[in-house]
Amino acid sequence: MADARPRRPARPREEVFATARAAIAEHGLARLTMAGLGKQLQMSAGHLLYYFGSKDQLLLETLRWSEDQLGARRHAALTDTARDVLARLSEYTRLYLPEGPGDPRWILWVEVWGRSPAGEELRQGQLEIEAPWDTDLVALLEEGAATGRFTAGNAAERAAQIRALLDGLAVPLALGLPGADRVRALHLAESALGTLLGTKD
Secondary structure: OOOOOOOOOOOOHHHHHHHHHHHHHHHOOOOOOHHHHHHHHOOOHHHHHHHHOOHHHHHHHHHHHHHHHHHHHHHHHHOOOOOOHHHHHHHHHHHHOOOOOOOHHHHHHHHHHHHHHHOHHHHHHHHHHHHHHHHHHHHHHHHHHHOOOOOOOOHHHHHHHHHHHHHHHHHHHHHOOOOOOHHHHHHHHHHHHHHHHOOOO
C-alpha cells in the first residue's frame, strides 16, 4: 500500500544556502551538524547529504552562492564606464572588505581558507570562486593605466598585491580583532592603493 502521507517539498536551494551561511557565521563549520541545519530547514540530514555530500561541499557551495550574489553588484559597478576608473576602484575596495565583525560572507572565506589545505576539491573551488574578483581587478587596472589615471605597470602583479593587502585588512575586521575597523581599513586601503598605483587626480 502506498504511503498516503503528503511529502514535504524540498526547500529552495537559496533558502538552504542562506540558512547555512547564517549558521556557519554564527557557530563555525566545526559546530554545524547536518542534523541541526536540517532541523532549521525542516529537512532531514540525509536529504542535505544527498544534495551536498559533505559539510565541506556544503560550505563551498554556500560560499559560491554568496559570492554570486555580490558578483552581479560588482560587475555592474565596475563596468559603469560613465564613472571614473578611480571611483570604480574605490567601489571595488568597498565591496571587497567586510561590512564589519562577523560578516557572514567573510566568515565563509575564513572557513574555506582554514580547511582548503586538506582538500583538493576545496582548494580548486576556492580558486574558481576567487577568479572573478581577480579578473575584474586586472581589467580595472589595465583601463586605469591605458587612460593615464595610474602609472604603467604589470596589471596581474599589481592585482595580486592589492588583493593581498585587502585580505590582510579584511580578516582582522571580519574576526572582530581589537583595532580592526571598516572606516580605518578603507582609509588604509585608499592610501596604499594611491602609493602603489601612482594615481593621478
